[in-house]
Amino acid sequence: ELQTIEQDYPQLLTADSPSQRVGGVALDSFSQVVHEVPMLSLDNAFSNEEMNDFERRIRDRLNLPDNSEIDYVCEPKLDGVAVSLLYRNGLLERGATRGDGRVGEDITANVRTINSIPLKLQGDNIPELLEVRGEIYLPRKGFEQLNSKALEAGEKTFVNPRNAAAGSLRQLDSRITARRPLTFTAYSVGVVEGELPDSQAAILQRLSDWGIPISPYMATVLGVQACESYYEQLASQRAALPFDIDGIVFKVNTIAQQRLLGFVSRAPRWAIARKFPAEEVSTRLLGVDFQVGRTGAITPVARLEPVFVAGV
Numbered sequence: 001e002l003q004t005i006e007q008d009y010p011q012l013l014t015a016d017s018p019s020q021r022v023g024g025v026a027l028d029s030f031s032q033v034v035h036e037v038p039m040l041s042l043d044n045a046f047s048n049e050e051m052n053d054f055e056r057r058i059r060d061r062l063n064l065p066d067n068s069e070i071d072y073v074c075e076p077k078l079d080g081v082a083v084s085l086l087y088r089n090g091l092l093e094r095g096a097t098r099g100d101g102r103v104g105e106d107i108t109a110n111v112r113t114i115n116s117i118p119l120k121l122q123g124d125n126i127p128e129l130l131e132v133r134g135e136i137y138l139p140r141k142g143f144e145q146l147n148s149k150a151l152e153a154g155e156k157t158f159v160n161p162r163n164a165a166a167g168s169l170r171q172l173d174s175r176i177t178a179r180r181p182l183t184f185t186a187y188s189v190g191v192v193e194g195e196l197p198d199s200q201a202a203i204l205q206r207l208s209d210w211g212i213p214i215s216p217y218m219a220t221v222l223g224v225q226a227c228e229s230y231y232e233q234l235a236s237q238r239a240a241l242p243f244d245i246d247g248i249v250f251k252v253n254t255i256a257q258q259r260l261l262g263f264v265s266r267a268p269r270w271a272i273a274r275k276f277p278a279e280e281v282s283t284r285l286l287g288v289d290f291q292v293g294r295t296g297a298i299t300p301v302a303r304l305e306p307v308f309v310a311g312v
């Protein structure tokens with residue numbers, strides 16, 4: 001409700017609003033990077049009805065007739081760490097974390113150790129300045145190998161691939177990062193000085209032509225019903241994928257329409273993340289402790305048998 005109010009009345013949005021609180025804060029151990037174009041988060045949808053509402057809002061803003069089909073790009077939502085890669089004249093100049101969306105950390109030395117990230121782009125018509133945005137993550141096979149080596153060395157293992165990827169990128173010694181089987185997949189661009197195609201899918205294909213990895217599962221579809229079909233298809237393949245995903249991202253394909261739709265304070269109006277249902281498991285209630293606070297309020301605290309759920 002608060003986000004809706006702030007969207008309808010932007011003058012009421014303040015820096016200390018709860019809607020602005022979510023996000024990491026850059027640490028002093030790395031130099032800070034200010035994102036010229038903020039790295040925004042995505043709004044979520046958890047049902048077909050919310051996807052229909054998403055498309056309805058797009059139609060209303062673009063004044064599209066009900067019988068027209070909107071072109072969407074569909075991609076798996078990788079469960080990793082969002083990063084920005086800055087290329088100047090085709091050469092990798094800087095890598096940075098998302099941070100709080102406006103200020104991230106300079107992790108150039110670490111991203112340079114990832115083999116799937118080209119240090120130099122190949123091909124023609126490469127923009128003078130190109131900011132590539134994407135996800136760094138650990139494939140499942142690499143995660144298993146990493147934990148196997150940790151066990152052999154008597155070291156602590158990682159709980160899930162996302163934590164392992166985040167921890168790897170925050171190593172001050174890039175030699176440690178180099179030993180982690182990280183990989184990268186691009187999903188968008190930020191600052192660009194030069195010409196790019198006029199659709200999201202064509203931009204990603206152009207990045208691929210220059211040597212930047214994109215998702216092999218990317219698809220373009222017409223209409224929200226086709227988006228739902230893609231979602232169901234990937235959901236059925238989720239367990240067999242070589243990496244962890246927590247949903248599907250849908251973006252309006254036409255760049256001109258993206259610009260018309262614009263942004264709210266923290267998310268684009270032309271994209272949404274359709275999340276998979278939360279993982280649920282059962283556990284045992286071992287007991288209940290009753291704690292008395294300083295004001296005399298009594299709070300019951302459940303003691304549960306530990307259980308592994310959603311990677312923690």
